[in-house]
Amino acid sequence: xxxxxxxxxxxxxxxxxxxxxxxxxxxxxxxxxxxxxxxxxxxxxxxxxxxxxxxxxxxxxxxxxxxxxxxxxxxxxxxxxxxxxxxxxxxxxxxxxxxxxxxxxxxxxxxxxxxxxxxxxxxxxxxxxxxxxxxxxxxxxxxx
Amino acid sequence: xxxxxxxxxxxxxxxxxxxxxxxxxxxxxxxxxxxxxxxxxxxxxxxxxxxxxxxxxxxxxxxxxxxxxxxxxxxxxxxxxxxxxxxxxxxxxxxxxxxxxxxxxxxxxxxxxxxxxxxxxxxxxxxxxxxxxxxxxxxxxxxxxxxxxxxxxxxxxxxxxxxxxxxxxxxxxxxxxxxxxxxxxxxxxxxxxxxxxxxxxxxxxxxxxxxxxxxxxxxxxxxxxxxxxxxxxxxxxxxxxxxxxxxxxxxxxxxxxxxxxxxxxxxxxxxxxxxxxxxxxxxxxxxxxxxxxxxxxxxxxxxxxxxxxxxxxxxxxxxxxxxxxxxxxxxxxxxxxxxxxxxxxxxxxxxxxxxxxxxxxxxxxxxxxxxxxxxxxxxxxxxxxxxxxx
Numbered sequence: 001x002x003x004x005x006x007x008x009x010x011x012x013x014x015x016x017x018x019x020x021x022x023x024x025x026x027x028x029x030x031x032x033x034x035x036x037x038x039x040x041x042x043x044x045x046x047x048x049x050x051x052x053x054x055x056x057x058x059x060x061x062x063x064x065x066x067x068x069x070x071x072x073x074x075x076x077x078x079x080x081x082x083x084x085x086x087x088x089x090x091x092x093x094x095x096x097x098x099x100x101x102x103x104x105x106x107x108x109x110x111x112x113x114x115x116x117x118x119x120x121x122x123x124x125x126x127x128x129x130x131x132x133x134x135x136x137x138x139x140x141x142x143x144x
Numbered sequence: 145x146x147x148x149x150x151x152x153x154x155x156x157x158x159x160x161x162x163x164x165x166x167x168x169x170x171x172x173x174x175x176x177x178x179x180x181x182x183x184x185x186x187x188x189x190x191x192x193x194x195x196x197x198x199x200x201x202x203x204x205x206x207x208x209x210x211x212x213x214x215x216x217x218x219x220x221x222x223x224x225x226x227x228x229x230x231x232x233x234x235x236x237x238x239x240x241x242x243x244x245x246x247x248x249x250x251x252x253x254x255x256x257x258x259x260x261x262x263x264x265x266x267x268x269x270x271x272x273x274x275x276x277x278x279x280x281x282x283x284x285x286x287x288x289x290x291x292x293x294x295x296x297x298x299x300x301x302x303x304x305x306x307x308x309x310x311x312x313x314x315x316x317x318x319x320x321x322x323x324x325x326x327x328x329x330x331x332x333x334x335x336x337x338x339x340x341x342x343x344x345x346x347x348x349x350x351x352x353x354x355x356x357x358x359x360x361x362x363x364x365x366x367x368x369x370x371x372x373x374x375x376x377x378x379x380x381x382x383x384x385x386x387x388x389x390x391x392x393x394x395x396x397x398x399x400x401x402x403x404x405x406x407x408x409x410x411x412x413x414x415x416x417x418x419x420x421x422x423x424x425x426x427x428x429x430x431x432x433x434x435x436x437x438x439x440x441x442x443x444x445x446x447x448x449x450x451x452x453x454x455x456x457x458x459x460x461x462x463x464x465x466x467x468x469x470x471x472x473x474x475x476x477x478x479x480x481x482x483x484x485x486x487x488x489x490x491x492x493x494x495x496x497x498x499x500x501x502x503x504x505x506x507x508x509x510x511x512x513x514x515x516x517x518x519x520x521x522x523x524x525x526x527x528x529x530x531x532x533x534x
Contacts, residue, residue: 026211033213114427120212121384
């Protein structure tokens with residue numbers, strides 16, 4: 001699986017590098033915005049939770065994969081780690097675990113806005129290099 | 145049948161190629177080198193300059209990633225939205241001059257022909273007097289081209305005017321700052337650079353009356369102290385600021401809303417309105433602070449030592465001693481909590497609707513840096529200074 005992801009990543013870099021670089025962190029934000037749109041498109045709170053939870057899980061997987069790549073710098077690793085922590089907190093709040101109060105069904109749309117807006121002003125994102133961001137985006141695309 | 149000579153064929157083909165591709169490219173290349181569109185430039189002389197009572201200098205940084213989404217998932221570009229807002233207030237100010245500098249990403253036409261990466265607008269008394277493209281400095285992250293345009297257009301009687309400076313962009317780092325301009329990743333841009341360049345806009349008078357810093361983490365002690373040399377009142381967001389920025393509608397009709405020239409009261413009304421607008425759309429934390437710079441000096445001097453030590457630690461080259469930081473309210477760090485902490489600061493704050501800080505209902509108006517690598521606070525970095533302060 002790891003080999004597949006690595007080879008896929010290399011291939012995708014060449015195919016998608018240009019538009020992704022042009023988008024920069026915007027692609028990362030678009031990922032959460034798309035999830036938010038899906039959340040709002042359904043009235044079923046179970047589905048809303050599932051959409052949000054899957055978006056967190058897939059992003060976490062991508063972050064883990066990039067973090068473990070040998071050429072990722074220490075600074076990027078630290079930035080990614082911080083981003084993972086923030087993501088985990090949101091996942092915990094969604095489910096009401098690790099000391100968080102569970103997001104109520106009526107607040108799920110607002111919570112999805114919060115996730116988008118947090119990603120758009122994530123302090124950690126600007127500390128991560130463009131190369132690492134690009135890889136994160138590409139791997140998320142491969143996973144989804 | 146006459147068979148043309150091969151060199152003639154080549155000439156014809158070359159001519160066709162030149163006319164179809166080369167000529168348009170040449171025209172566009174030449175147009176990219178031109179001075180840009182001038183509008184009513186000659187009207188500058190006949191305009192009633194004496195009517196102009198307010199002067200606004202506005203820098204909109206757009207050479208970065210400024211994409212954001214509204215709650216309907218529509219995409220917006222922060223610098224374009226800010227530009228539209230500033231143009232709107234420029235048109236609705238019959239007694240103000242507004243100089244707008246829009247710093248744009250570097251672009252090439254057909255991969256080879258560089259295009260100008262700055263756009264300048266000059267409004268006076270509600271009318272567009274000039275609009276031209278310009279080259280930003282590609283070697284150093286300075287405002288020399290902007291200052292040159294400012295000197296060319298601004299009205300001379302700046303001392304009699306109420307002067308406002310506005311900056312829209314991402315957080316301006318307190319040191320380093322490489323990569324702030326995406327097109328020029330080698331350039332550094334930080335608070336000291338901004339302060340240095342502000343000299344160019346203030347050389348003919350004293351400080352700006354009001355500075356509106358529409359960035360994240362604009363309310364740190366270092367930022368306010370550094371920029372305070374160039375502004376009497378500063379409006380900034382100590383915490384994160386959503387890319388929809390501060391709402392500027394308070395700046396319309398300054399001839400009415402700022403007729404009494406009470407800039408501090410005006411700044412508080414501006415902050416309140418910006419806060420109300422942000423809290424209606426944004427689920428993350430919202431903080432808008434008004435700093436009466438002279439009144440904050442005592443506090444800033446008191447915490448200067450502790451803060452500088454933090455900055456020094458952050459500048460450390462050693463990965464072991466270099467902290468990993470996270471912004472936090474200075475009030476969470478005992479060394480910063482002083483009785484004079486709130487002097488000269490008015491803060492409008494609402495915590496994020498979600499997250500671990502959703503129950504934090506107040507903010508001091510000052511933002512500091514927490515060392516999360518040491519799983520403690522910046523306090524650990526600054527123990528000696530704090531002890532000496534106590």
